[in-house]
Amino acid sequence: MKVPVVEQIMSANDQLAAANRARLDEAGVFALNVMASPGAGKTSLITRTVEALRDDLRIGAVDGDIATTIDADRIAALGVPTVQINTGGACHLDAAMLQNAFAQLRLKELDLLIIENVGNLVCPATFRLGEHRNVLIASVPEGDDKPYKYPVMYRGVDALVLNKIDVLQAFDFDVDYFQQGVEPLNPGLAFFPLSCKTGEGLDAWLDWLRREVIERREMR
Amino acid sequence: MHELSITESILKIALRHAEQANAKRITRLNLVIGELSGVVGESVQFYWDMIAQDTIAAGSELHFEHVPASLRCLSCEHVFPMDGKSHKCPNCGQSRVVAAGGDDFRLESIEVEE
Numbered sequence A: 001m002k003v004p005v006v007e008q009i010m011s012a013n014d015q016l017a018a019a020n021r022a023r024l025d026e027a028g029v030f031a032l033n034v035m036a037s038p039g040a041g042k043t044s045l046i047t048r049t050v051e052a053l054r055d056d057l058r059i060g061a062v063d064g065d066i067a068t069t070i071d072a073d074r075i076a077a078l079g080v081p082t083v084q085i086n087t088g089g090a091c092h093l094d095a096a097m098l099q100n101a102f103a104q105l106r107l108k109e110l111d112l113l114i115i116e117n118v119g120n121l122v123c124p125a126t127f128r129l130g131e132h133r134n135v136l137i138a139s140v141p142e143g144d145d146k147p148y149k150y151p152v153m154y155r156g157v158d159a160l161v162l163n164k165i166d167v168l169q170a171f172d173f174d175v176d177y178f179q180q181g182v183e184p185l186n187p188g189l190a191f192f193p194l195s196c197k198t199g200e201g202l203d204a205w206l207d208w209l210r211r212e213v214i215e216r217r218e219m220r
Numbered sequence B: 001m002h003e004l005s006i007t008e009s010i011l012k013i014a015l016r017h018a019e020q021a022n023a024k025r026i027t028r029l030n031l032v033i034g035e036l037s038g039v040v041g042e043s044v045q046f047y048w049d050m051i052a053q054d055t056i057a058a059g060s061e062l063h064f065e066h067v068p069a070s071l072r073c074l075s076c077e078h079v080f081p082m083d084g085k086s087h088k089c090p091n092c093g094q095s096r097v098v099a100a101g102g103d104d105f106r107l108e109s110i111e112v113e114e
Helices: A011-027 A042-053 A070-076 A095-102 A151-155 A175-182 A202-219 B003-020 B041-051
Strands: A002-008 A030-036 A059-065 A082-086 A112-116 A133-139 A159-163 A190-193 B025-034 B061-067 B070-073 B079-081 B097-101 B105-113
Touching: A002 B003, A011 A030, A011 A095, A011 B003, A030 A042, A030 A202, A042 A059, A042 A070, A042 A112, A042 A159, A042 A202, A059 A070, A059 A095, A070 A082, A082 A095, A159 A175, A159 A202, A175 A190, A190 A202, B003 B025, B003 B041, B003 B105, B025 B041, B041 B061
Parallel strands: A030 A112, A030 A133, A059 A082, A059 A112, A133 A159, A159 A190, B025 B061
Antiparallel strands: A002 B105, B025 B105, B070 B079, B070 B097
């Protein structure tokens, strides 16, 4: 006998993610999930962002890594509450891991929670955490063909940062070709070319994030 | 790596539906898996035999219907497969295109013995 099911497989994680989202909303926290391949500049963008916004917003961070607390230490050094999640080999954060991290944070005392996902251009795209917005950081040395090779990652994000534009010439990175790859996957995606090193382009990114946090607050 | 937790979700959904249908055994699961879903069917199969063994789904067969990633041209409506190199329409050369398929990942049906 054939039994029709027609059910989305991700439902277990999605349900947990929805519960996380409800907790964040109740506490009035805007959560940003930061994804990228290893070395693209996740921690650099986060530290830059914290430095620029910490006087206006109460910021907390969750840092996912396979091992070590190197990244979490860099962020915690800026004086914001930071929770390290060591995934013990797992290639992404999932909603259950974030739920565990909540226990170590005073959510009600935060405006913005920045979640640094595990450095990986494949798996994190499949696992929603309960975040309000997803940002993907691409970087110039990775090459301009990444949207074509990793379409899944480019599909499910709300903003795209292109980091390390200070070395565009050295890597023959064709920004047009890069953007032509992104557009069909995610039409009209907010795009922020910048350099965490020189600070060029950072303001547009910070304005976008600030606006998102404020909009969320006004929706309450 | 993440296919283990996905496989556990598949098992949970299948067992729930089998129970509702008063089934004694699950013999086959029909899954739809899109190229843009980020899921590797072979890995799911690998974990399946391991985690299903002590359940009524033991020995059941996984069947995957693969849906390729495709794009649709906004100028000429031509639908074409994503080839990993260019997103330009091969028919008219325009680059205003949108993703048209391949996101799916669902359990379509199960086959059971009563």
